[in-house]
Amino acid sequence: MSSPILTSGCTRIRIGGDRPYEAVVGHGLTREAGETGRVLGAEPLRVAVVHSRALLATARRIARELTDEGRIVVSLEVPEGEAAKDMTVVVGLWRALADAGFTRSDAVVAVGGGATTDLAGFAAAGWLRGVRLVLVPTTLLGMVDAAIGGKTAVNLPQGKNLVGAFHPPAGVLCDLDLLDTLPPADYVSGLAEVIKAGFIADPEILRLVEDDPAGAVHTRELVERAIRVKAEVVTEDFREDGRREHLNYGHTLGHAIERVAGYRVRHGEAVAAGMVFAAELARLDGRLSAADTQRHRTLLAAAGLPTTHGGAWAPLRDAMGIDKKTRGNRLRFVVLDAIGRPALFTAPDEDLLRAAYERLAR
CATH class of the missing domain: 1.20.1090.10 (Dehydroquinate synthase-like - alpha domain)
Structure with a gap:
């Protein structure tokens, strides 16, 4: 199995392949200044933070961090749960990225459970044939499954996850503190x-x-x-x-x-x-x-x-x-x-x- 790398109280687990990345597990990752920006890298100027209404506080905290770094941040709210994984929602995200002038060097940060990371990942995979993606799963399901492996998808009335793409993230931040408020x-x-x-x-x-x-x-x-x-x-x-x-x-x-x-x-x-x-x-x-x-x-x-x-x-x-x-x-x-x-x-x-x-x- 992949060996964990312990750094500053965090465990960094490497996911290999053509585009390797790390899943970082620890406490306070969304409160630690610079952690999201470190994973994003220096290139993205514009960043879309995709989140549900329930995660507004966490999304705002990440947005402030990125704004302080001099990036242009667009906050995009999506429906809760599986209702988000719909093509109409994806098209709405793409239109928002177009209106904000997002280029191929810009990025998407997904904050939420598996449905939000699936949706935002698919939007990032499709926008200009793929832009940088960082996942901040806020549920246990998201941390151990949906955010790991590069699968993105939306649903159709005929079935779940029938439309999707493989699009590995640049990194995954698993802040265990976020589980404290999980129902x-x-x-x-x-x-x-x-x-x-x-x-x-x-x-x-x-x-x-x-x-x-x-x-x-x-x-x-x-x-x-x-x-x-x-x-x-x-x-x-x-x-x-x-x-x-x-x-x-x-x-x-x-x-x-x-x-x-x-x-x-x-x-x-x-x-x-x-x-x-x-x-x-x-x-x-x-x-x-x-x-x-x-x-x-x-x-x-x-x-x-x-x-x-x-x-x-x-x-x-x-x-x-x-x-x-x-x-x-x-x-x-x-x-x-x-x-x-x-x-x-x-x-x-x-x-x-x-x-x-x-x-x-x-």
Whole structure:
């Protein structure tokens, strides 16, 4: 795994590839003068700070820092949550950048959860075919997942993240102090992605969560471990041509649940149910032991995440057919052959899928 570099109380985790960058984890990063500017570099004169209304105070603090450095800062407010990930919002951002005279040497700073960083990243990828991007995730989900790896996307009525681009940021600032004001349900939702990293690659994460299901004692270690899992995978497979698909454990059904619910279900809650489904699917196929399958339910429930999901199977099955991992008409699921041993399961029998869902719906 990528080794952390400790500097001034911060952990700097390198994400490699054609355009390497660092994810910086620590306390007070958005209050430390010059940290955002350091990641941006000297070249950008104009900077768009993209944020939701709830993050206005944090965005203003960053904007003041950048203004004090002599940069021209434009503050762009976007809707909360998944409502932001819409092409009309993207076009609004592009028009704002045009009105402010943004050039290819300018930059975008995204302040918010995964939806905001996905949206702002896509806008930065498309503006003049790509401008510099800095991500300041403010949620646990954003820090350990959405902000790492260079994926950007918006949604369509037909499905989640169907329109997107690969656009690595110049850097990611994970200020752990921002988690102090995160609503408990949103923190728990983020734990789903942390636990996912444990199931696919780092079983020590599972032990830490089992030791403290609320995550309060081990927050920093959990964040750093989950980032290192993703950093190693995306460094090896940036464009999801191979191993990166393993990061989608629980997401095939999870995204379907989100879409069918009109995105009124938190991402982590949907992914938690998706992981239980994937575990049941692997168990029914003879891949995963009953004990490891039960461990999914026990651990996720202890963390406060759902381990069941009701509702009709047919709309969820239809929604999965439009998932990004589908090839032709062949569904592809990430499953486990054992804890820490992910694999792809292509075109499982429909009866097997339905049986796994019946286990989830109990």
